[in-house]
Amino acid sequence: MKPIDAVLHILREEGVDRVFGNPGTTELPLIDALAGVSDMDYMLAVHELTAVSMADGYARATRRPSFVNLHVAAGVANGLLGMLDALRSRTPMVITAGQQDRRHLVQDPMLSGDLVGLATPAVKHAVEVQHARDLPVLLRRAFALARTPPEGPVFLSIPMDLLAEETEVDVLGRSTLHGPGVATGIGEAAEVLAAARRPAIVAGDAVGRDGVIEELTELAEALGATVYHQPMFDGVDFPGTHPLSAGMLPPTNVGIRTALAAHDLVFVVGCHAFMPHHYTPGPAVPEGTTVVQLDTDQAEIGRNFAVRAGLVGALGPTLTALTDTVGRVPDAASRLEAARVLTETARADVDAEALAAYGDSPLDPLAAAHAIAAGLPVDAVVVEEAITVGLKLRRVLRPARPRSYVHTVGGGLGWGIGAAIGTRLGAPDRPVVAVLGDGCTMFGIQGLWSAARYNVPVAFVVMNNGEYRTLKETLDNVGGTAARLRRYPGLDLAPPTVDWTAAGKFFGIAATKVTSAKELRDTIAGVGELAGPLLVDVPIRSHAVEHGYGGGS
Structure with a gap:
């Protein structure tokens, strides 16, 4: 079998039915080979970040590794943001790039470069194939x-x-891989968990990725433990409607420490070391708090805090074994009832606050987030890349269905449009709503071309406040010169004001601009009937309006 035929053979056996990419001359052997097949589509993006982001969303939706094809050094460089996002979010994918012809690499030809050196910081592993005989082995290994x-x-x-x-x-044939089994140390960990008087669980993103929400819920109920989502969680890791759900931990050490101070034990499950955003002094875990930790990755155990019992093993079977060993602690029912009262009150309060802010555009940010959450069809998936409105969305959106919320903790802006396209391609029976900041949309706007090209029925909802509001609010919090003068150099996107409906139509996408919170809610309620992509422009009150000053940069 020739090298290119071996590539297609291996891709088929690995379950690849779509190649995401942006090709160039060095990819022509692959393009030529794909011309002769009918079971593998090339999904074209006009920017490499979009290609990698589409593959990110597709891998998460299908729960199998996706495949990306980039072009030489320039293509790898453009795709690095998407790779960093995938690395942080732990999305499985194989990324290839065509290197220049080896017979003239010594001359430093145009577009050549150290592709492995470029990619290495943004991936689990990077290698350049040196011999045709090694290609099947290295592709299988990847x-x-x-x-x-x-x-x-x-x-x-x-x-x-x-x-x-x-x-x-x-x-090389495809290997059957069996993951880790039940962790050792179940007895000791169960004893520590059962002895806690005020237990808490931190549900990490591995819970959602591994599909073990039900197993975690059973353990939480057996303990009567309060459950927090990890900071800036990437997916549904615990049912947002459950009375034990206390929402997301704040993305700072001091915020995490304050939230966990009410608990004598914290069980951290499948969470990458909390990953705080802004620096705050002190540790994340309060002094004297007992910590039990479970992860499939040995390197996570005790990474940033000491643990009383560290378990390495498959999450689902280990959680089930812990539940069976713990049984049901005597105070579980009373803890559950107490949590129910607290959560119902807290949720009613935030809903009332949001509803009171409903009105005409430009919309209050919390009201806009609430309108989206209220309008969502029950089977919808939210792909979120809206920095400030996204935080408010997490307060009012309480997803319970697995894989109904998709985010990236990677932080590489421009991911959302491509990820939403890939999500809908991978889950064609579920409506997809992409909630995007206007700044984030600017970074990835080329992705709208792919949405139009393949007529992907996604609602791209642009939260349009005309600014980098999160940076203004951060400056406000530290009380610097910008906050005193109400001048924020480089943080305004308007003027000129972007006409997002015109931007959508430029790419051949239907577009609309909402005029009220109620209209936004009704628009979102209809996304299940979309026959193609839709861009929704949502004017949001600016930082200047919210704080009563004139604004400007």
Whole structure:
């Protein structure tokens, strides 16, 4: 089998039915080979960040590694943001890039470069294929590494001439991988958990990725434990409607420490070391708090805090074993009832606050978030990349269905549009609503071309406040010169004001501008009937209006 035929053979066996990418001359052997097949589509993006982000959303929706094809050094550089997001969010994918022909690499030809050096900081592993005979082995290895905990992107640089060789190569068969089993130390950990008087659980994103929400819920109910989502969580890791759900931990050490201070024990499950955003002094875990930790990744155990019992093993079977061993603690029922009273009151208060702010545009940010949450069809998926409104959305959106919320903790802006396209392609039976900041949309606007090209029925909801509001609010919190003078150099997107409906139509996408919170809610309620992409412009009150000053940069 020739090298290019071996590539297609392996992709099929690994479950790849779509290639996401932006090709160039070094990818022509792959493009030529794909022209002769009907079971694998090339999903074209006009920017590499979009290609990687589409693959990110697709991998999460299908729960199998996706495949990306980039072009030489420039393409890898453009795709780095998406790779960083995938690495942080632990999304399994294999990324290839065509290297220049090896026969003239010594001359430093145009577009050549150290592809492995470029990609290495943004992926789990990176390697350049040197011999045609090694290509099947390295491609199989890449897929295996991508889906081995901790999952993530793996990169292969493939020289153009190698892919075009007529050499016969042996194709390595697909290996069956069995993950870790039940962790050891169940008895000790169960004893510590059962002895807690005020237990808390931190549900990390591995819970949602591994599909073990039900197992975690059963343990939480057996303990009567308050459950927090990890800071800036990427998916549904615990039912947002459950009375034990206390919402998201704040993304700072002091915020986490304050929230956890009410508990004598914290059980951290599948969480990457809390990952705070802004620096605040002191540790995340309060002094004297007992910590039990469970993860599939040995490196996570005790990474940033001391643990009384550290468990390494498959999350689902280990959680079930813990529940069976703990039984049901005597105070579980009373703890559950107390939590129910607190959560119902807190949720009613925030809903009332949001509803009181309903009105005409420009909309109050909390009201806009509430209108989206209230309008969502029950089976919808929210892909969120809206920095300030996104935080408010987390207060009012209480997703219970697995994989109904998608975010990236990676922080590489421009991810949302591509991720929403990939999510809908991977889950074609579920409506998808992308909630996007206007700044984030600017970073990834080329993705609208792919949405139009493939007529992907996604509602792209742009929260349009005309500014980098999160940075203004951060400056306000530290009380610097900008806050005193109410001047924020470089943080305004208006003027000129972007006409987002015109931007949507430029790419051939239907677009509308809402005039009230009620209209936004009704628009979102209809997304299940979309036959193609829709861009929704949502004018949001600016920082200047909210704080009563003239604004300007």
